[in-house]
Amino acid sequence: MHPEQAIDDLGSGTPLVLLHSSMSSKSQWRKLAEQLAGRYRTLAIDLYGYGEAEYPATPEQFTLTQETDRIETIIRQSIGDQPFHLIGHSYGGATALRYAYAHQSNILTLGLYEPVAFHLLEPNEPAYQIIREVAERVAEYLNQGDIAAAAGHFIDFWSSPGTYLGLPAERQRILEHYIPKVSLDFQAILRESVKAADYRTLKLPICMLRSQESPLPTRRVAEVLENTLPRLECHWVPGGHMAPITHAEIVNLHWIRFIQQPHHTVPQAHEPR
Structure with missing residues (x-):
């Protein structure tokens, strides 16, 4: 792996890791990175199979844990053990949520835009x-x-x-x-085994954005998380599921406000799962 080819590393200051949606790449975060360049070091990472990232070596065995393990490796190679903010959109949001479940000790805040964590839904709904x-x-x-x-x-x-x-x-x-x-x-x-109740262990500040214009599955996942996560604030935004790209000027204001709130502190360390 050559992580330097799969990262946009811009600015300086407290690190902010950004995970894009499916069918996208690290470039979707360029506007946000430019807005924050004077105060934050933004690390926008290409997820497996997108942008300049490699494709999974064993596709038939691919799991969300493999996605998060790769993210962990890139983060450690890039910033070591520094505390950082984490934001994810759609599949990047599901990845960020799963990553935080295993590695929350170094995460300052978690931002989610309609994470597609469909494994949290009941199969018969x-x-x-x-x-x-x-x-x-x-x-x-x-x-x-x-x-x-x-x-x-x-x-x-x-x-x-x-x-x-x-x-x-x-x-x-x-x-x-x-x-x-x-x-x-x-x-x-869809094969992920973590359940909604498991995410109650996330004690860090979380901000989740969603849109009334989005399809039912993502709105239902957001509803499940709203009833589960202990330190969650939620906001509705216009623009549907792709609003972080199509309505970036609105969505980015929420992210900037959230990560700059003064009460955020490094959470207590938890054993990785």
């Missing part, structure tokens, strides 16, 4: 069934070799029907390159 169907349809298209259909189905679910076909050809090509990793993201999330 409609929200879970909806997302399970999306994951199965993407996998089916990939097995058939129809990469464009897989990418289109995924993008249109999170945005709106016809979104994918309306994108420039070059953007479609990039998304088609990423769609096999999206299927692994679903695999990792």
